[in-house]
Amino acid sequence: MKARVYVTLKGGVLDPQGKAIHHALEGLGFAGVNDVRAGKMIELDLADGTSDADIDAMCSKLLANTVIENYRIEKLG
Amino acid sequence: MKSAVIVFPGSNCDRDMASAIELVSGHKPAMVWHRDTELPEGVDLIALPGGFSYGDYLRSGAMASRSPVMEAVGRAAQRGAYVLAVCNGFQVATESGLLPGALMRNAGIHFVCRDVALTVENTQSAFTNHYTKNERIIVPVAHHDGNYFADDATLDRLEGEGRVAFRYAEAVNGSARNIAGILSENGRVLGMMPHPERAVEAAHGNTDGRRVFEGLVEALMAVA
Numbered sequence: 001m002k003a004r005v006y007v008t009l010k011g012g013v014l015d016p017q018g019k020a021i022h023h024a025l026e027g028l029g030f031a032g033v034n035d036v037r038a039g040k041m042i043e044l045d046l047a048d049g050t051s052d053a054d055i056d057a058m059c060s061k062l063l064a065n066t067v068i069e070n071y072r073i074e075k076l077g
Numbered sequence: 078m079k080s081a082v083i084v085f086p087g088s089n090c091d092r093d094m095a096s097a098i099e100l101v102s103g104h105k106p107a108m109v110w111h112r113d114t115e116l117p118e119g120v121d122l123i124a125l126p127g128g129f130s131y132g133d134y135l136r137s138g139a140m141a142s143r144s145p146v147m148e149a150v151g152r153a154a155q156r157g158a159y160v161l162a163v164c165n166g167f168q169v170a171t172e173s174g175l176l177p178g179a180l181m182r183n184a185g186i187h188f189v190c191r192d193v194a195l196t197v198e199n200t201q202s203a204f205t206n207h208y209t210k211n212e213r214i215i216v217p218v219a220h221h222d223g224n225y226f227a228d229d230a231t232l233d234r235l236e237g238e239g240r241v242a243f244r245y246a247e248a249v250n251g252s253a254r255n256i257a258g259i260l261s262e263n264g265r266v267l268g269m270m271p272h273p274e275r276a277v278e279a280a281h282g283n284t285d286g287r288r289v290f291e292g293l294v295e296a297l298m299a300v301a
Contacts, residue, residue, distance in 0.1 A: 013226065014251065016186045062143060065136055065172065067179040068226055 001046050002076040003055055007064045008039035078297035080106040080122035082163060083150065083166075085141045090164065090274065097274035098124065101290035102297075109272035111144040122159045123150055125166025127219070127272060137218040137222040138168030146171050159203060159293060164220055167258075167268035176259055177235070178227030178269045183220070184251020190219040192283070194246035195257050195271060199239050202264040203296035207288035213246055214285035216271035223253055223270040225252035225259075235259055242267055 015037050022036035042063055046055070050073050055073055064071040084091045095106045106124065107117045115143050116123065131140035147169070154160050154175055162170035162216070170176045183189055192215050197208040208214065227235070232253055235241055243258035250270070258269030273286025 014184060014224070015179070015249075016182045016224075018182055020186055062139065063135070065139065065179055067171075067177075068181060 001048050001050065003044045003046060004076065005042045005044065005055075005059055005063050006039060006072045006074065007042065007059075007069050008071075009037060010068060010070055013068050061062045078102055078104060078122060078294065079117065079120045080104065081109045081116050081120045082106045082124045082126055083111060083146055084126070085111045085128065085144060085169075085298050086163075087130045087132055088126050088165070090126035090272065092134075093272075094124045094126040094161075094163065094274045097277045098122070100277060101287065102294045103159055108175050109113075109146060111141065111146045113256035114145045114149060116146075116149045116153055116160060119156060120153060122161065122293060123153060125150070125160065125162040125169050126248070126274075127164030127166060130165055130169065133222070136168075136172065138165060138170075138172040141165075141169045142172035152176065154261070154266055157263065157265060159297070160261075161204065161293065162266065162268040163272055163274065163279075164218075164223075164270055167270055168222060170266065170268045175266050177231050178218065178225055178253075178259070180222050181224040181226050181251075182272070183224050183249075184224050187300060188219075188221045189223070189250055190217075191237060192217050193249050193257075193271060195243045196246050198241045198244050201239065202242065202260050202267065204260070204267040204289050205242050207292040207295075215276070215283055216273055216286050217275050218249060218271045220250070220270055223250040223252065225250075225256045227253060232256075238262070239265075243269055243271070261289075 017038040018036040059071045168180045197212045240260040245255040273289040276283040276286035
């Protein structure tokens, strides 16, 4: 089974990479981009039966730094 | 005194750190590999050096902070050992929970590599008691992820408890309240982005970092 973990910066935490991407999009002439926030997606290939609690622990112990980041788990079945 | 410098794959200031400790204390630190699960018996000073441990994969310091040796470092810190965490070491210290907050990408996005002016805010700790309060010192920085972040309640607590050790005298990387270095609750863990070990001898052109080591050595010699 596979799961995807989306790690994003918490609201209010400055995102310099998102700002740089925003700036580059404007440089390419795309108007109307209000804001850009960059995050990351981590795909896990897991043994069948891996518990939700285990996946959640993987996120809170390593994949995300919960001081600055939120995470969302998407199970792909 | 007995000291150890932790070496992670990708550490690159480990030898500078060892050389600074030896220069000031006269004792050669043990170099401890990240896979080790124990520190040498009786170690009372541990240095987490600068560099790019694990290529900064995932987040700076994230992988290193989960290394086997960090459990031993945590235990040593709990029993009151001193920990000097510089640059990548500071990132490892926050990732492992030895110090609060997080170090994020510099607000200006660029890697910053230059001498910066700091003000000494706390002169009560072993790391800082050889400086005078509000003294301005010059220490080099070299980092991409030095933008200190913590929520307002944590920042207020750090300030209220006098745990801000050093502040940038100028904006360098977007750090909250210009924080350059912080202390743990017991004052025995110092995390700082600037590199005091790169300013300890005449050949460095600047010795403003040397007193961090002198204060530590004095505190540790008094115990021994």
